[in-house]
Amino acid sequence: MLFIIFCITDTVIGKSLSLLLDIIPNNGNDITTTPYALNKVDADVLIVGSSRARHHYNPRIISDSLKLSTYNIGKNGNYLSYNCCIINSVIERYQPKIIFFDIKHDWLLEKSSDSMKSLYPFYHKNNIIKNAIIDNEGSRIKIKLLSKLYAFNDIALRMIIRYLQGGKDHDQLQGFDPLYGSKITELDVETKHQSGGDSISKKKMELLEKTICNINAKGIKVYLFDSPFFQEEKIEYTSALDSALLDICKRCDVRFYDNRYVSGLSDNIEFFYDFSHLNNDGAELYTNYILEQIKE
């Protein structure tokens, strides 16, 4: 009896939360990034990636330069599997002209975090997402996601707060989330970013390659970037991981811009909010830099 009442409650609250997610105004908050990307975005240029995409690429600058509408669907704390899934789902709905895919080099490592939790609320609504989640997390997730509430674990409270905050359903910054100032202090000592160490995941490599091929098949231009880190001097990246990434790009005939070190940007602490994220000034400089790169 308890189990039956729980199932009914789970379904009712789960469906309510699903509806709520659809109606929360999209004014640049992290919660609505995914539903907006899946259901509504229709820009000519899409910027995809993690927090580094979200904070590093200014859509307004790209839009002004390329004369194409641009939207940044980068999402904090979401990496390879999430982004590949988002790309595959979005381009199934519509075909943008260009995709800027910001990919961090260590996404391809076996041990790197790759949760698809942000996509759980869409598990029952989208087959591409459903299959991707099962593929990434194993068949056990099918049992867990029988619970509609489980899909909203960790975000329900934030959703409710966002909804209550209200606001217009319009994101002036087109998904871009600028950071201001710098948190880097003299106490911080880590300045080098090395690739490798852990083993490369064959599964992740295949996923990336498959996604890029899918983008190409739809006639969409795609550029891969690894955006800057703060580092005082240039490091030559020659690990197996770097080679693996280059191999994928060669096979898919895609340009990869390894911008981990950009002279005048990466070595200047004033452009960084923290070691991995540019601040607004840095993002402006970097966006202009990549536009020059692709024009070349």
Place this chain on the structure above:
Amino acid sequence: MTLTSFDYLLFLPIVFLLYWILFSKNKTIQNIFLLFVNCVFYSLWDWRFLALLLVTVFSTYYLGNSVHRYNGKKKTLLLIVGLFINLGILFYFKYYNFFIESITNLLLLLKINVNLTTLNIILPVGISFYTFSALSYLIDNYQNKVSPSDDFLAYCTYVTFFPAILSGPISRAQKQLPQFSYKRVFTYQNGAEAFRMILWGAFLKLCVADRLGIYVDTVYGNFLKHNGTTLFLAQLLYTLQIYSDFAGYSLIAIGSGKLFGINLQENFKRPYFAQTVTEFWRKWHISLTTWFRDYIYFPLGGSRVKKTRWALNIIIVFTISGLWHGAAFTFIAWGAIHGLVMIIERLIYGDKLKQLTERRSINSLFRVFLTFNLVSLIWIFFRIDTFNNAIHIIKAIFSDTGKPFIDIPTLLPAILSVGIMLSKDLSDEYNCRFRLLENKSIIIRFITYIMIICYILLCGVLDGSSFIYFQF
């Protein structure tokens, strides 16, 4: 498989149903099945240490039975052999490297250079807990508090009992072993009570402890960057985290045991409502403190000795308690400081110490507040890795004020969960008549269960985390 993992959520009902439907004919069949399940459960952690567990079982059983047959020197010798084997194993796996490093550092201070090698030792899960449960049988036999058991199967099942083997509660031969010696019968009341314990335990662990842990770990992981106000907040939240983590785990373990007809030792009695540190230790990790009381404190003379000797007994017991928690000087310091505070309390309150806690007044509220803050401060030594870092944090708390680091998305669900936990604890502590979980109305009970389950699903940290006490 931790007790809040998805695997355990599948494992427990299957084992429960098999136990009562197929393997409940008599106590022997019940114990055979449970023993099998216990071994499988432990093996899932690390099958290599199953052999070690069996060494503890065999040695304490055989020596416990033998010790009962003799008197005088031979009796004592058998006890010493049993203690030597089992504490020796515990020492090797848990303290060998700490011992070597301490000796090396001490010799270096004396300007003697010695090259002693540490070993790459993996700590067997639960060794601190099951060793103590097993030694309880040996020591109780020595003290003639229990009779030797002729049921080896029951004894095996008692030591290896899966709900308690990893992180307690520490079972006692006098209380838990007899329960394995007769056929257990299922009652709806026991089942319902067990369910409530597991549910509330899961809430404490997943919604309170793990939520708080996100903030606490962030601050403590970079404590040099944070001001005193933030460190104070982190320390406060850690105080709540460690309680809800361990109390939650214990409740799940006790509830799981109850599902199979076994009543494990109650382990927590709302310790932060204690009016003195002395009272705190009667409410915190009860199974461990009573073990130390019965097997170390009382044999040393307890409180029936001169004051100076009593003070020494307290310091010894709490220093050992600190060492039990971890092979580091910070744990020893943590234990010793608690002992010191208890001594000071005895000096201040004298014989009125016990009566103090029986009364409730404005003064008692003040004492609760003071005790909570004192215990909270001492937890810093438990959490941090070095003595110097602990001192740095304490100094910062009292001198380096500033705007605290607040992360709303992390703290909001945590504070909400703490509020719920506090409401229930207040209700239990002050015997509030209206209860939700234990309400007489089945409708209110069911609504409460559903709300808690929904809350866990929405706000619990469900992506896997281990219990703080697992490291012991």
